Amino acid sequence: MFWILQNYPNITRAVINDINPELICTYRVIKTRVEELIETLSAIQAEYLPKCQEDRKDYFLQKRSLYNSRKIDDVQTAALFIFLNRTCFNGLYRVNSKGEFNVPHGKYVNPKICDADNLRAVSAILQKVEIMCGDYSETLKFASRNTLFYCDPPYRPLTETSAFTSYTKDGFSDEDQIRLKQFYDSLTDCGASFIASNSDPTVTNPGDRFFDRLYDRFFIKRVSASRMINSKPSGRGDISEIMISNVVNA
Numbered sequence: 001m002f003w004i005l006q007n008y009p010n011i012t013r014a015v016i017n018d019i020n021p022e023l024i025c026t027y028r029v030i031k032t033r034v035e036e037l038i039e040t041l042s043a044i045q046a047e048y049l050p051k052c053q054e055d056r057k058d059y060f061l062q063k064r065s066l067y068n069s070r071k072i073d074d075v076q077t078a079a080l081f082i083f084l085n086r087t088c089f090n091g092l093y094r095v096n097s098k099g100e101f102n103v104p105h106g107k108y109v110n111p112k113i114c115d116a117d118n119l120r121a122v123s124a125i126l127q128k129v130e131i132m133c134g135d136y137s138e139t140l141k142f143a144s145r146n147t148l149f150y151c152d153p154p155y156r157p158l159t160e161t162s163a164f165t166s167y168t169k170d171g172f173s174d175e176d177q178i179r180l181k182q183f184y185d186s187l188t189d190c191g192a193s194f195i196a197s198n199s200d201p202t203v204t205n206p207g208d209r210f211f212d213r214l215y216d217r218f219f220i221k222r223v224s225a226s227r228m229i230n231s232k233p234s235g236r237g238d239i240s241e242i243m244i245s246n247v248v249n250a
Contacts (some may be wrong), residue, residue: 001150005125017132017139020093022067022081024133029078031126034119040079041114048087048113060087060105068100086111137183143190151196153180155241156211158204174210181214188218188246195250200240215244 001014018024029037048059066072067080085091088103096102132138136151143149154172177198187194200222201208212220225241243250 001129002122002125005128012128013130014128015130015132015139015142017134017136019133019135021133022077024131025074026078026081027126027131029074030119030123031129031131033075034123036075037078037082038114038116038119040075041082041119042116044079044083045113048083049110053107056087057105060084064101083113086113136180140183140186140190143187143192145191147192149187149192149194151180151184151194153177153196153198155197155199156201158199158201177210178214184215184218184244184246193247193250194245195247196244198242198244200242203240211242211244219245219248219250221245221250 001016005011005014016027044063048056051059063080064084067077067084070077072080084101084103085093087106087108089106091106092103094101094103136153139149153176156172156174156177180196184194184196198211201210221243222240223243224238226238
């Protein structure tokens with residue numbers, strides 16, 4: 001979305017939606033209270049960076065606990081969302097069954113916790129963006145022949161252990177993937193265009209044609225994507241993913 005709005009300034013309206021309330025809170029704060037956010041992040045950065053590694057870990061865990069308490073205001077929520085992202089292991093976002101962020105501390109030498117110039121640039125672009133928080137089906141009301149949807153759902157796990165990156169406490173099952181396909185059907189019926197991404201099950205099981213069967217009415221393209229999160233270094237690098245669309249050569 002940011003790339004499109006930067007490169008096509010004639011686009012005057014965009015909508016983003018996510019089910020993660022803390023992420024959406026962060027975007028709304030960046031849009032409307034960016035200077036307060038920068039001030040809060042600057043203070044956190046000044047406290048965190050001079051500490052030794054062990055003290056940094058203790059500080060991280062204290063802030064993670066405060067974030068999970070949900071007893072803080074919106075600016076603090078956004079600041080801790082960014083702080084945890086910049087200092088946790090591999091920048092991963094994962095929650096447990098209680099919806100609590102549980103990614104461990106990372107070991108970065110000099111993480112840039114407060115990128116003021118970037119935050120102000122993001123805030124400027126977000127002025128033309130409507131920010132929603134809820135189920136993706138609620139965006140169907142925007143579907144028309146003049147709209148493009150890009151969907152980036154929780155990926156279908158390639159192995160049992162790869163499901164450790166749960167984005168929400170409820171997970172995202174094959175039944176959810178099927179429901180999502182029905183949403184794409186509805187978009188197509190409205191004349192809207194869509195592009196979506198997901199994992200490629202054939203990477204680990206050539207016989208697993210789940211998405212090929214599910215999206216047999218649409219166009220599927222396999223593309224190479226870089227992956228940096230894996231418990232084994234050998235598992236990092238380029239991997240095949242699928243892009244699904246109702247547009248030829250999307």
